[in-house]
Amino acid sequence: MIDESIVVDLHSHTSASDGQLSPADLVARALHKGVGVLAITDHDTTAGLAEAHQFNQQQSNPLQLIDGVEISTRWHNFDIHIVALNVALDDQPLQDFLSNQRQLRQTRAEEIGARLAKAGIEGAYEGASALADGAALSRGHYARWLADNGYAVNPASVFKKYLARGKTGYVPNNWSDMATAISFIHQAGGVAVLAHPSGYKLSAKWLKRLVREFAQCGGDAIEVILGQQSIEDRNNLIALSKLNGLTASLGSDFHFPGSWIELGKNMFRPKDVQWVWQSDAWRAHGADMDSNLALSQ
Template sequence: LHSHTTASDGQLTPTELLTRAIEKGVEMFAITDHDTVGGLAEAHLANQNHATPLVLINGCEISTRWNSFDIHIVGLNLDIAHTGLLDFLTHQRELREVRAQEIGERLAKAGIEGAYDGAKAIAGDAALSRGHYARWLADNGHATDMPSVFKRFLARGKTGYVPNNWGDMA
């Protein structure tokens, strides 16, 4: 009931992820991309066209802030046509882009050129996240793997860390 696709920071398209879930015998599944419902239409279409569809639940992992903590709320059974929700998620995407640009600027000042463009290429149409930066930095030899990238560059107090700018949980 918590999975990500290429609509956010996952590595499989909604169709690929749904197909894998069905092949593994999953009977109920939720796609809960970060701050977007953008992959759900594709997933529902793929599910409807599959010989053995599963129960697909509309979801989203909403990034928020509570005091000084990052809180991610997994919402399930969402109305993905709700105007208020869609407006909120559009605003979240804009906030993610501002943060992503600042991460790129900080990494460039530290001598890591091309990180923003490289991470953006990995993200494709998805909102750029720290996960995309971590993949690019690891792939380009700045660390051995993604966890090392976070420890070295993207964690609080490190070169590429930018505090989140999410809305308050309330």
């Protein structure tokens, strides 16, 4: 059995991508919030992990830090994110793939800036770039800049008003397909997790199709416990994981301190669910979470 007193959060972001806390500050906050196992999963980069590990190792009671990355992929013109857990950071093919992803991200970001400028919103690209401060530029940085400059009441409403499909600043994605991303994850010794499946606002039919095709592409797990969700959503995702032979993962998708999403918040683990760290895929890739998850199976 797993000691349920240990809080596990396998999806979080730092300032290395579109999070607002430095890697060290994120680890410090996780420790403060009682998180025992944390995965840092920045968008298309592992750049923040060295700092996170260095800070964590300096603590008297460090947490278990899992090396991860969140990879953007294309599926029927939707942006679908895959969280890679327990990847080898020195795997050169993976790093080359992520480098190409960041270049695609930059190209898309420049086009978003151009479209906003054409619509009369000048300085958005420069402002978003300043917020990124050297990190891979994302729509999240645009959302912050637009909200900060009065174009919407908050970053979430920016997406609805400017960055969603069909809106002024929307630019179609140019990512790799799911199968390619999963193959690089596996080659780097990691497991592939479908991130926040209910967050794509798909119909029930399309969500079932997404999970089924993710499994057919070689995916290992899906997030069934999210930072904010209904009991109905949680139960539906658990059912879809079992139907498609996928293990379960959980994560807050933390980006910044706020009243809704917090590290480790609502990361409870229902019974009769096989978690990703209990899977053959995880064990095959050599992950060792036993000391922190208090496995006594």
